[in-house]
Amino acid sequence: MDNRFYRRKVEIIFPFGNNCTIQNVLDISSIQFYDGTLLQLLPIQSKHMKYLPYLIGLLTILIIFPACQNDDNNGEEMEEEIDTSILSEYLDLPETPFNYADIPIPTHISNPPVIESDNTPAANPITDYGATLGRVLFYDPMLSANNTISCSSCHLQEFGFSDPESFSIGFEGGTTPRNSMGLANARFYENGRFFWDERAATLEDQVLLPIQDHIEMGMELDDLTTKLAATEYYPVLFRLAFGEGDITSEKISLALSQFVRSIVSFDSKFDQALAGTTGPPPEVIPGFTPQEQLGHDLFHSPVTNCSNCHSTTLQIGREATNNGLDVVYADNGLGEVTGNPADDGKFKVPSLRNVALTGPFMHDGRFKSLTDVIVHYNSGIAPHPNLDNRLRLPSGDPRHMSLDAEDIAALVAFLNTLTDEGLKTDEKYSDPFR
């Protein structure tokens, strides 16, 4: 059995600095510069074939000439083999990596505006090896100071990558001040900000914070790169993902972000009902029970306004808002970050996909069940000065939805149709350690 992966890749080091790689030397279709610029090469039509020798000549000059100027560095072809045999001693990874880079997004999801809300930056597209490295990092307790806690300790796959406890336990037994968040479809939060209070401007920033957090993992990034470099498997995984070079905290951030963004979930009962459709969901959802249908209708009705905040076919928000949990918040969320009282009590509006798995609910895990959540919206909305207008009556008072027990049960039944059972065990997102 051949335990080697081949990289068909040329690295070009230009003297003026904008280095680039060419994927698949034999069939060049595009050149990706490290600053994100993508140079598309047009297919050559047969009537232009007479220009082919000139084109090849031009490309040769482009590729070989600058590389020759730098023949003391790594500017030559890297069609190399990476010996991956050591990986199988520690990790149960497939010989060909799982597909993370090109997961098909079904039509009912790929419609705008969902697809436009993809927060993947041009500088960090998901690759199969990058996300594979991210997966290993995500499950590795070595990321904590005393090797006890991994990302997955607080983001458990079977609970939609959240924690069934209201607060999570960190590396020295301390508890987090907020409830852990589910990670599926985090990629589609439009403003691309992360955490309940949206304090991380990008996912690339976010993923390094729990590692250094003094309650969560307590690690210095410099110590972490040294620790990873001393293992047998990380140097191989980083090489597969990023080519030659040191293990850096930037690469850790890129890989973890790729893995988190790869966690998408499109196979709930709701998705199965909408499969193949485009545009807004039909009024009558095929295969729904009368109760689920009633819940769907209520969710999208002006009585509740749920879908005005938890919008699109991913039931996801666009920016932090105040949903009237308290008159005075113990934790002011976004307000703590900006210092602006107008932001007090505003929190990220998470996707409700897999919400039946991610309880307890809200930033402090105050509600144990989905019924508790609906009861809050029905009759418990607090008149906070920043309460969002979508939860107010025209008079400005908090909404009272006048839902009866049957309506509440129906809304819960609808939320339960958003669970993707396959996600709980999907191997590509699971613990790879032996």
Ligand code: HEC
């Ligand atoms: C000790 C528990 C704990 C550990 C370990 C932990 N997290 Fe978290 N995670 C949380 C909590 C709690 C929050 C919410 C914190 C907040 O909003 O202030 C969170 C939030 C997040 C979010 C934000 C999701 C969103 O939609 O905004 C991401 C992404 C995330 N964690 C990824 C990770 C990664 C990657 C790791 C490992 C490097 C990790 N977490 C380690 C508890 C943990």
Ligand code: HEC
């Ligand atoms: C004004 C916007 C808004 C409206 C309308 C709204 N929500 Fe929310 N929802 C939020 C915000 C903000 C949060 C997070 C609040 C927090 O944690 O402090 C949230 C949280 C939730 C959660 C918990 C998610 C989790 O992972 O903990 C559920 C479930 C939920 N909403 C369901 C609903 C339902 C059902 C309706 C309609 C009855 C509704 N929401 C109406 C803004 C809204």
